[in-house]
Amino acid sequence: MPEPSTGFARQSAASGATGLLLKLRHIGKTFPNDVVALRDFNLDLQAGEFLTLLGPSGCGKSTVLRLIAGLSKPSSGALAWGGNEDVQERPTIGFVFQDPTLTPWSNVFDNVWLPLRLRNVGRRQAAPRIDEVLELVGLSAFAKARPRELSGGMRMRVSIARALVVRPSLLLMDEPFAALDEITRFKLNDDLVRLKQELAMTVVFVTHSIFESVYLSTRIAVFGERPGRVAATISIDSSLRRDGDFRTSVAYAERCREVSQALTGAIEGAPAP
Amino acid sequence: MSDRFSKVGAAIARLLPLLIFLASLGAWEAIVRLEHIPAYILPAPSLIAKTLVADWRVLSASLLVTLKTTFEALFAAALGGFALAILFAQWKWVERSFFPFAVTLQVTPVVAIAPLLLVYMQPHSAVLVCAFLVAFFPILSNTTLGLASADHNLIDLFDLYGASRWRQLLLLRLPSALPYFLAGLRIGGGLALIGAIVAEIAAGSAGQGSGLAFRIVESAYRLNIPRMFAALFLISVTGICIFVFFTALSRLLLREWHESERTRDS
Numbered sequence: 001m002p003e004p005s006t007g008f009a010r011q012s013a014a015s016g017a018t019g020l021l022l023k024l025r026h027i028g029k030t031f032p033n034d035v036v037a038l039r040d041f042n043l044d045l046q047a048g049e050f051l052t053l054l055g056p057s058g059c060g061k062s063t064v065l066r067l068i069a070g071l072s073k074p075s076s077g078a079l080a081w082g083g084n085e086d087v088q089e090r091p092t093i094g095f096v097f098q099d100p101t102l103t104p105w106s107n108v109f110d111n112v113w114l115p116l117r118l119r120n121v122g123r124r125q126a127a128p129r130i131d132e133v134l135e136l137v138g139l140s141a142f143a144k145a146r147p148r149e150l151s152g153g154m155r156m157r158v159s160i161a162r163a164l165v166v167r168p169s170l171l172l173m174d175e176p177f178a179a180l181d182e183i184t185r186f187k188l189n190d191d192l193v194r195l196k197q198e199l200a201m202t203v204v205f206v207t208h209s210i211f212e213s214v215y216l217s218t219r220i221a222v223f224g225e226r227p228g229r230v231a232a233t234i235s236i237d238s239s240l241r242r243d244g245d246f247r248t249s250v251a252y253a254e255r256c257r258e259v260s261q262a263l264t265g266a267i268e269g270a271p272a273p
Numbered sequence: 274m275s276d277r278f279s280k281v282g283a284a285i286a287r288l289l290p291l292l293i294f295l296a297s298l299g300a301w302e303a304i305v306r307l308e309h310i311p312a313y314i315l316p317a318p319s320l321i322a323k324t325l326v327a328d329w330r331v332l333s334a335s336l337l338v339t340l341k342t343t344f345e346a347l348f349a350a351a352l353g354g355f356a357l358a359i360l361f362a363q364w365k366w367v368e369r370s371f372f373p374f375a376v377t378l379q380v381t382p383v384v385a386i387a388p389l390l391l392v393y394m395q396p397h398s399a400v401l402v403c404a405f406l407v408a409f410f411p412i413l414s415n416t417t418l419g420l421a422s423a424d425h426n427l428i429d430l431f432d433l434y435g436a437s438r439w440r441q442l443l444l445l446r447l448p449s450a451l452p453y454f455l456a457g458l459r460i461g462g463g464l465a466l467i468g469a470i471v472a473e474i475a476a477g478s479a480g481q482g483s484g485l486a487f488r489i490v491e492s493a494y495r496l497n498i499p500r501m502f503a504a505l506f507l508i509s510v511t512g513i514c515i516f517v518f519f520t521a522l523s524r525l526l527l528r529e530w531h532e533s534e535r536t537r538d539s
Contacts, residue, residue, distance in 0.1 A: 071429050093433065
């Protein structure tokens with residue numbers, strides 16, 4: 001377990017290097033009720049990128065996320081970490097669900113402690129890291145609060161802090177802001193961009209919002225209807241500054257249009273360019 | 274002016290249940306006196322109160338017996354229901370194998386089982402088992418439901434960080450089940466009393482029981498109707514106390530976090 005004060009910095013040095021982080025090849029996933037979620041699914045994940053999986057509801061985006069997290073096993077095909085088929089070990093993963101899914105009986109501090117607690121890190125030992133991530137999401141003043149005393153946006157921040165406390169090199173987010181109002185969502189989008197840069201993580205983000213995907217991502221994988229496949233990938237120049245100006249810029253609007261057309265094409269089954 | 278009226282109104286509204294209760298007692302007393310209804314048909318509340326004081330030595334001893342039976346049975350039911358629910362939650366095959374037994378015991382009326390139990394057991398044990406049987410099922414089924422109601426995303430989170438099943442039980446399923454367990458206790462507490470009373474009545478003729486229900490049967494034979502009412506009164510008070518106790522316990526343990534104990538603004 002790295003020292004509290006240096007953990008993130010050390011990690012950013014480690015994962016700052018680019019390269020193939022994960023290779024999904026010929027993945028198939030059939031659920032017990034015979035629904036085929038994925039068939040011959042292929043995707044590469046580069047270290048350090050912000051990849052968004054964009055597509056209609058039920059297209060298999062969340063299934064891909066769960067496969068990456070190891071919460072679900074592929075029916076066929078394999079995941080290769082670092083591009084190596086023999087490497088089965090996952091990097092440290094943080095997972096943020098669509099709902100904050102906090103435990104209502106414990107306060108914010110103990111909720112954030114949970115992943116470390118499950119790894120047998122005591123409360124006192126974990127305290128510096130918990131304080132650190134609460135600071136990162138701007139909730140230092142609410143450590144003693146219970147989830148029900150917080151707004152929806154604050155609860156989602158706690159959920160993000162809980163994912164960050166393990167110092168993930170890979171952060172997986174499953175439509176985390178879908179239930180929030182637009183003002184809160186914009187604010188959390190900005191926070192996420194900042195956190196991604198500060199902590200040098202790789203992020204895989206699931207959404208069905210074109211605008212959100214363009215604002216956040218360095219690359220967007222557009223999904224067609226089930227069974228899920230990547231119909232198109234669109235890169236968004238990572239040098240573009242993601243801020244209020246970007247949101248109202250012509251470049252942003254053009255990107256949104258491009259992604260929108262790709263999505264329409266994917267849903268209508270037109271072959272990807 | 275209107276403010277003062279509304280304050281008086283609020284005070285009356287708060288006292289209303291008590292006022293209505295006292296009014297009914299008054300009406301009862303008045304009817305008995307005005308119609309000259311004999312005590313062996315319907316005793317007045319004042320006579321019941323007098324009997325309660327005069328016969329306190331006999332009645333309190335019986336109350337103690339019934340209380341002891343009820344709480345021993347409830348304790349065993351809480352412990353057993355809780356433990357079995359945990360086994361059910363940890364191993365599905367245990368649930369599949371044993372749940373039919375639990376359901377069968379639940380749907381068979383305890384009045385029908387009591388005479389049979391009296392054949393095999395001492396009256397005291399039979400009464401205890403009857404009270405246990407009726408209190409056991411709601412605690413078991415509520416706790417089982419509670420343990421299964423843990424948030425599925427949180428279960429995923431526990432899996433993601435490699436938590437063992439027992440860790441998951443301790444940190445996630447048990448706290449999730451607490452409100453359900455407490456609701457089960459509240460139902461089971463009332464039922465344990467009912468089970469004890471029913472079994473005491475069934476055992477009454479065996480002569481060894483001396484609980485409140487036995488007093489009722491005995492008083493009926495002797496046409497001592499005021500004492501019957503006094504015993505009935507004590508049973509009701511016991512039931513109310515059990516309910517109030519578990520409601521308060523539930524509020525105390527859950528008010529910090531569970532929706533059921535939230536006070537709403539409106």
